[in-house]
Amino acid sequence: MKTEIYILSGFLGSGKTTLLKQLLQQEKDRNRNIAVVMNELGQVSIDSNEVEEDTPLKELLNGCVCCTIQGQFETQLHSLLQENTLDAIYIETTGVAHPIEVLDACMSPLFAHQVTIKSIITTLDATRWKERGSLSIQLQKLLQEQVKHGDVILLNKTDMLSESEKSSLLFEIQSINASARTLLTTFSRVKLDVIQKAQLSQKQPHHKAHVEDHLHLKTFVYEFTKKVDLELFENWLRQMPDTIYRIKGYMRFTHSNDTYSFQYSYGMPLYMKEMMKLPTTLVFIGENLDHAKMKQELFNLEQQSH
Template sequence: MEKVEVFILSGFLGSGKTTLLQNVLTQEKEKNRKVAVVMNELGQVSIDSNAVSTNTPLKELLNGCVCCTIQGQFEVQLQSLLQEYELDAIYIETTGVAHPIEVLDACMSPLFAEKLYVQSVVTMIDANRWKDRKSLSTQLQMLLQEQVRHADVLLLNKVDLLPENEQGQLVFEIQSINSAAKCLLTKHAAVRIDDLRSVKNIERKPHERAHVDLDLKLKTFVYTFTNPIDLEVFEEWLRNMPDTIYRMKGYLRFTHSTHTYLFQYSYGTPIYMKELMNYPATLVFIGEKLDPKWMRAEMEKIEEGSVEKRWE
């Protein structure tokens, strides 16, 4: 089954995310692709939902941010979209104060992570807002930097309002924070959908077929365990894992218990909670520089180590 593309539209308040969304939805319609939108607003009333045509499936999340207070609701809405519609892509317009890692985390529920293919985190930057960011609180300045640092595609919007020398300085500042991202200057958020795909073509030898390799700055990895694992073996791995793994969540079964456990890991803290339902033992990882081959080998070692422990 084809995976559903996901585009996360990030960026500070007023940077142009809704205009960007309108632009890409027009292009998707021209391509006859089936798309859906999830729109998150901090307030109790949706301001921007009129930007989405009535024949496009839309889920609205109000009065909170998907990256914290309403993450559970967000997962339910995504699951609902995947069940109700056959989709090619889902566009997620975040609140202006959302953190990209937290939003990506909310997308990767172990119940449906294998059905989604996160194409990119796209961060919109209002050129003038960035230039005057020192007037914001320290916390908001840090958030702006985080939105830039974790993006795959950076759209420097409203650049027509700046002289050329200031545009160059803006690009230099942005790329000094995130040199790996694709960086584009835009007016009125005008951009092609293909420019939002964060991919690189890998050259192959003549007898090998060239293929496209996803080059996300934030990567995800999904693994399903075949058998229960040993808690001590698993926790030993947690203690020694790379610090580039930011998040883990999923369902685990352990050799010492008949229960399924909901497992959450963030900021160095693992949490285990007994579940009443018997979900598949699927674990989702979010981080930078995650090598899928290495991750798979590490999870297989945990399974092998658990079997060896059982026979001791």
């Protein structure tokens, strides 16, 4: 069984830790094995005191998972998976984390086959959303991205709003992300079933290549069985649509006996020689991924390289 991953996204003070506490209690009532990764920007974690001692917890301080400490995050996640038999991992991100970056950090080629990303849950402070015009343009854009990529959106602290304000905010959020399940909440109260079943109705039976079909942001993992020709691979890369945000993994090419780590972001490929043999796997993150087509193309690439 794969370990489920739930990503809690949302601005500082929007109710993520309150949500996490409630979800952990509901998981405990079901006797499920759960771990938590908490990421904070400061040097001291305040929120980790909210997690009970018997829950495996990894803390990432002094940086955002999506930039300064991504390598550390992948190591922590890997060790949680190695050391525990887990039903699920909850990841509480910093308020300034971008959902694509967090998803990228969760999908390391070393353990992508062991996990299934179940949902991105975005918490929104209703008043802050209403008054977001007072924030910097950069933060307004980040808030919008967090809404755009959520599978479940909790419009929180709605007891402070009138009925007409609730309707207006709901309309705004649904115009940004019509396919998310948007809930009006106070104190981040939500049933675990709602989180676990988010978007699952759209899930297709999947191939050996691991695909998340229920996310707006989709992930796709391809495992190579052969070396590939570098020139053929680069020709294939040039046809990548803009909706593929990240590709990363390890590859072996016909011209060499070495293993290379490969990163692709915003159209730029980067290769680095590795000192040891690693599983030759590529992880793709993007929107509108045609996974059957990509799987066929990569398979053809392997065949044509020999």
